[in-house]
Amino acid sequence: MTPTATPTAVATLLPTTTVGSFPKPPYLLEARRKAARKQMDAAELRALERKATEEWIRRQEELDIDILVDGEMYRGDMVAFFADQMDGFEIAGLVRSYGNRYYPKPAVVRPVGRRGPLTVDWFRFAQDLTPRPVKGMLTGPYTIAEWSFNEYYPSRRELVMELARAIHDEAADLERAGARYIQIDEPAIHTRPDEDFELAVEAMEVVTRGLRAYTVTHICYGDVPKIYPAMLRLAVNQIDLALKNDDFALLETFKSPRFTKDIGLGVLDAHSHRAETPEEIVEGIRRTLDVIPVKQVYVSPDCGLKTRTTEETVAKLAAMVEGTRRVRKELSA
Amino acid sequence: MHRVKTTVVGSYPKIPDPPAPGRWRSSVEKLQRGEITREDLHRVEDEVTADVLREQAEAGVDLVTDGQIRWDDGFTYFARGLAGFTINGLQRYFDTNVYYRQPVATGEVAWRAPITVDDYRFAVAHSARSVKPVVTGPFTLAVLSKDEFYGTLDQFVMSLAAALNKELKALAAAGAAVIQVDEPGLLARRDQWPLFRRASEALWDGVTATRALYTYFGHLEGLYPAMLELPVDVIGIDFVAAPRNWEILRKARFTKALGAGVLDARNTRLESPDDVAERARKAAEIAPAGTLAIGPSAGLEFLPRRVARRKLEALVAGVRLANGGAA
Numbered sequence: 001m002t003p004t005a006t007p008t009a010v011a012t013l014l015p016t017t018t019v020g021s022f023p024k025p026p027y028l029l030e031a032r033r034k035a036a037r038k039q040m041d042a043a044e045l046r047a048l049e050r051k052a053t054e055e056w057i058r059r060q061e062e063l064d065i066d067i068l069v070d071g072e073m074y075r076g077d078m079v080a081f082f083a084d085q086m087d088g089f090e091i092a093g094l095v096r097s098y099g100n101r102y103y104p105k106p107a108v109v110r111p112v113g114r115r116g117p118l119t120v121d122w123f124r125f126a127q128d129l130t131p132r133p134v135k136g137m138l139t140g141p142y143t144i145a146e147w148s149f150n151e152y153y154p155s156r157r158e159l160v161m162e163l164a165r166a167i168h169d170e171a172a173d174l175e176r177a178g179a180r181y182i183q184i185d186e187p188a189i190h191t192r193p194d195e196d197f198e199l200a201v202e203a204m205e206v207v208t209r210g211l212r213a214y215t216v217t218h219i220c221y222g223d224v225p226k227i228y229p230a231m232l233r234l235a236v237n238q239i240d241l242a243l244k245n246d247d248f249a250l251l252e253t254f255k256s257p258r259f260t261k262d263i264g265l266g267v268l269d270a271h272s273h274r275a276e277t278p279e280e281i282v283e284g285i286r287r288t289l290d291v292i293p294v295k296q297v298y299v300s301p302d303c304g305l306k307t308r309t310t311e312e313t314v315a316k317l318a319a320m321v322e323g324t325r326r327v328r329k330e331l332s333a
Numbered sequence: 334m335h336r337v338k339t340t341v342v343g344s345y346p347k348i349p350d351p352p353a354p355g356r357w358r359s360s361v362e363k364l365q366r367g368e369i370t371r372e373d374l375h376r377v378e379d380e381v382t383a384d385v386l387r388e389q390a391e392a393g394v395d396l397v398t399d400g401q402i403r404w405d406d407g408f409t410y411f412a413r414g415l416a417g418f419t420i421n422g423l424q425r426y427f428d429t430n431v432y433y434r435q436p437v438a439t440g441e442v443a444w445r446a447p448i449t450v451d452d453y454r455f456a457v458a459h460s461a462r463s464v465k466p467v468v469t470g471p472f473t474l475a476v477l478s479k480d481e482f483y484g485t486l487d488q489f490v491m492s493l494a495a496a497l498n499k500e501l502k503a504l505a506a507a508g509a510a511v512i513q514v515d516e517p518g519l520l521a522r523r524d525q526w527p528l529f530r531r532a533s534e535a536l537w538d539g540v541t542a543t544r545a546l547y548t549y550f551g552h553l554e555g556l557y558p559a560m561l562e563l564p565v566d567v568i569g570i571d572f573v574a575a576p577r578n579w580e581i582l583r584k585a586r587f588t589k590a591l592g593a594g595v596l597d598a599r600n601t602r603l604e605s606p607d608d609v610a611e612r613a614r615k616a617a618e619i620a621p622a623g624t625l626a627i628g629p630s631a632g633l634e635f636l637p638r639r640v641a642r643r644k645l646e647a648l649v650a651g652v653r654l655a656n657g658g659a660a
Contacts, residue, residue, distance in 0.1 A: 092601045093350050093637025098423055098432035099405060100361040102348065105637070107601045147430055151602035191428050222425055 013331060014285065014299050014324050015066040017264065019218055019240060020137045020183065021078075021304030022071035023313055028052045032076075049074040050125065057129045063317050067181055067298075068134045070126035072306070078139050078185065079147045080104045081118075086166065088112030092149055107149035108159060114166045117173045124177055133181055136174035140186035140217065141167050141207065142200045147188060157199055164206035175213045183216040184208070184236070190222040197230050205235040216240050216264060220303050225253045232260050240264025242302035245271065248284055251291045259292045266302035267323070268316045273308070275315035281323020294331065299324045335623030336656045337613050338395040339648050340592060342547060342569065343407075343467045343515065344632030345385045345400030350639045357381050357402065378403050382452075383459045390461040392645035396511065396626060398467055399456035401634070405434065407469040407515065408477055412436030414448030415496055421479060427521065427550055429599070429635065436478040442492045444499040450507045457508070465511040465545065466504050471497050471536055472529050473518030487528055494535040505542040513545040513569070517631075520551030530563065537564045549594060549631040550574050558585035566590055572612070573597045573630035582619050591620035594630035596648055601640045609651020617655070627652050 024032070031048045034040040056071035075081040083089035083106035092107035119136060127134045141163035145156060153159040171182050184207055189200045208215045218240040219231070231239060243250055243266045254263075267284045268276055281299075288297060299320060305313045348355035360377040363369045385400035404410040406426065412418035421435040453466040471493035475486060483489040497514075504512050514536065519529050537544050547569030553560065554577070560568060569592030572578050595612035596604050613627045627648065633641040 093639060094348065094355075095637060096347065096634060097430060098434075100358050102355075102358065149601040151600065188430070191425070191430075 012066060013294055013328050014297055016299045016321055016324050017065060017067035017135065017181075018060075018069050018317070019264075019266075019270075019301055019304045020069050020072055020135075020185065021075070021306035022056050022069075022073075023306055023308055023310050024073055025052050025055070025310060028073060046074075053122070053126055054129055057126060057134075059314060060317075061130060061132065063314070064321050065317065066132065068126070068130060068132050069137060070122055070134060072137065072304070074122060077103050079144050080106055082139050082144055083148060085115070085118050086112055087115055088152070089148065103147075105147065105149060108145075108152045110152055112152075112159065112162050112166060114169055118170050120170075120173050120177050123174055123179055127178055134179070135181040135183050135216070136171065136179035136213070138167055138170055138174075138182065138184045138207075140184040140189070141203045142196070143186050143188040146191055156196070160199055160203050161206065164203040168207045168209060171207060171211055171213070171215075175211055180213055181216065182208075182211065182213045183218060183240070185218045187218070187220045187222075189217075189219055189231075190224065190227045193223070193226040193230075197227055201230070201233050201235075208235045214238070218264065218303075220266075224250055228253050229257045232257075234261075236261070238262035238264050238298060240266070240298075240300060242266040242270070243288070244276070244284065244302050245269045248287050251287060254291050259296070262296045262298060263288075263292055264298045264300045267299055268301035268305075268320055270301050270303035270305055271307065273312055275312065276319045276323075278319050278323040278326060281320055282326050285324065285327045289327075335621070337617060337622045337652050338626040339393070339652050340396040340465075340626040340628040341389065341394060341398055341645070342549065342592075342594065342598065342629055342632050343398050343401055343513070344404070344634035345389070345398075345402070346634050346636060346638040346641050347381060347400075347402050348638065350637055375403075379455065382455065386456060386460040386462075386464075388642060389645060392642060393649035394645055395462060396465055397460060397462045398465060398513075399452055399460075401467065401632070403452060406431075407433070408436050408474060409434050411448055411469050411474060411497075411500075412478065414445070415442055415493075416440070416445050417442035417482065418478070424477070426477075427517065431635070433477070436474070438478055438480050438482045438489060440482055442482075442489075442496050444496040447503040447507075448500055450503050453504055453507055453509060463510070465513050466509050467513045467515060467547075468497060468500055468504070470514045470516035470518070470546075471532050472522075472525070473516050476518040476522055486525065490528055490532045491535060494532040498536050498538055498540070501536065501540045501542070505540050509542050511543040511545055511567070512540065513547055513567075514565075515547045515549075517548060517550050519556065520548055520553070523555050526556060526559065530559075533563050533565070543567065545569060545590075545592065547592060552577050553581050557581050561585065561588050567592055567626075569628075570594060571630045572616075573599075579615065587619045589620070590624040590626070591616060592626050592628060593619075594628055596629040596644050598629040598631040598633050598644070599635045601636060603640070603643055604647050604651070606647055606650035606654055609647055610654035613652050613655035622656075627655075 035045045052073040088110045089106040094102040095105040145160045215236040216238040389397040417440040418436045423432040456464045475490045544565040545567035546565040549571040552575035567590040571594040593616035
């Protein structure tokens with residue numbers, strides 16, 4: 001069943017949020033390097049990850065963002081973070097994605113499954129720091145499968161559906177721990193739009209089945225028009241998308257048929273150094289409101305901001321919050 | 334007696350498995366930080382290329398490539414060498430998790446000077462095995478680029494075919510006995526077959542080498558047997574991404590030499606020599622020994638280095654079995 005209500009929406013128009021990751025402070029990057037060389041023990045690293053998490057919670061509060069994230073100070077790669085903790089995976093080695101960027105690509109070598117909660121402790125830690133809601137952040141089953149080698153399952157479908165059951169269990173645990181918002185990132189969902197989109201839809205139904213939390217999926221990197229309007233069948237309340245990096249060109253696509261989900265409106269280019277101005281944010285939201293009703297719009301960056309510096313991130317988010325505030329004011333005038 | 338040969342499709346992992354130092358990767362970082370010069374990086378690329386040629390020879394592959402160590406991707410390497418292109422942002426490369434920078438045609442495309450000839454000469458000088466140079470085909474280059482100049486795919490592809498024809502002639506003049514042109518884009522745009530065919534005539538016109546066309550990532554439905562009319566000597570076919578290519582090839586007698594991609598270049602699961610031998614025998618029913626080379630389904634850079642090497646070892650052991658020798 002596709003959730004249709006917005007069960008726990010915050011009581012403001014155009015709620016602001018972010019996509020998940022923030023830059024790690026230099027002391028944490030250094031600590032992670034040391035820990036990788038076994039020159040720092042796990043407890044010491046953990047203490048610094050907590051310190052950095054708390055710093056980002058405070059910054060988000062100061063910026064007046066409505067729905068917070070923990071910033072993923074303790075995660076490296078978004079797939080390996082899950083694969084490392086689950087049954088069934090080995091890290092096969094480093095594989096190049098472009099330029100000199102390499103990522104540790106897991107291989108599925110046995111049946112996959114959860115040994116226990118993967119993200120719940122960090123969610124609790126972050127949520128205990130703030131009265132504002134913190135989003136639970138998961139990588140979706142299609143993306144975990146697509147960005148891993150499959151040596152075990154006879155078909156991609158079997159692997160994706162088994163992962164969907166595991167990620168559902170994790171989402172249910174997050175909800176029990178108090179998560180009112182749960183995001184399932186699926187940046188690989190449009191890798192094979194013709195062949196596999198039905199599978200992605202089925203998998204998302206399994207992930208979010210029976211949840212009362214407000215659910216979000218984040219999609220980026222690919223050809224979004226190719227999965228429109230099919231993506232409106234994904235069993236989530238909100239689809240979070242990168243609009244800014246293509247100057248809101250996707251709005252043309254969303255004119256017809258109309259966008260029936262809530263949208264997480266990406267208004268900040270996650271890969272540019274320059275901070276957007278509040279005026280740019282205002283213009284982007286205004287253009288969106290010509291196409292999508294205001295009650296369906298959440299405001300966020302295009303993508304995770306971990307590749308930016310802390311200063312760039314804060315400047316971008318400050319512009320996002322200020323621009324959103326100006327539009328809210330116009331709307332209430 | 335003819336025997337079945339072994340070959341590769343092109344790319345090879347640039348860095349060793351950790352904890353061995355990734356010289357190429359750290360050199361690129363140093364270049365970005367201004368600590369070394371571009372010439373320093375080229376020297377490292379030469380060293381890595383020589384390593385990769387040695388690794389293929391040690392595995393026992395008959396016909397090798399230089400591993401495309403100097404390529405960021407198969408598109409910018411040529412677009413930067415030709416006149417008429419600028420380079421845009423990242424795009425997903427077909428259904429892989431690999432990205433390339435998209436070339437943009439902003440002016441008349443033209444061949445200025447050889448792009449791959451020095452690479453080919455270096456490889457020949459450092460290889461114990463025969464080397465084939467690889468060139469990205471005009472059709473795929475056009476399909477994966479953005480056209481801001483020509484206005485029609487037809488004009489864009491035909492201009493690229495004329496430009497790359499000069500590259501192929503330069504490679505043949507440098508002594509390349511076999512030249513491979515990669516055209517996976519054909520399988521993504523099979524509706525453009527008539528254009529592809531015309532471009533092939535222009536591309537290979539006057540090229541005096543064994544002409545190899547490699548396709549991968551898909552099936553040949555709708556293209557076979559028409560493909561047999563192309564002016565090429567070898568056709569490379571991916572039987573892993575599309576097992577139904579075995580069926581499709583039964584529709585007509587195969588009249589070219591065959592490059593049969595039967596080891597999965599995109600999955601770490603290792604084929605056994607027996608698996609490879611069985612597939613080699615199956616391929617020999619399509620193209621007899623003497624006109625058959627067995628290899629991976631695509632370039633091996635989708636895999637970690639250690640796995641790529643093991644795939645080559647399984648390839649050679651399997652083909653030896655198929656040839657009637659001991660593994």
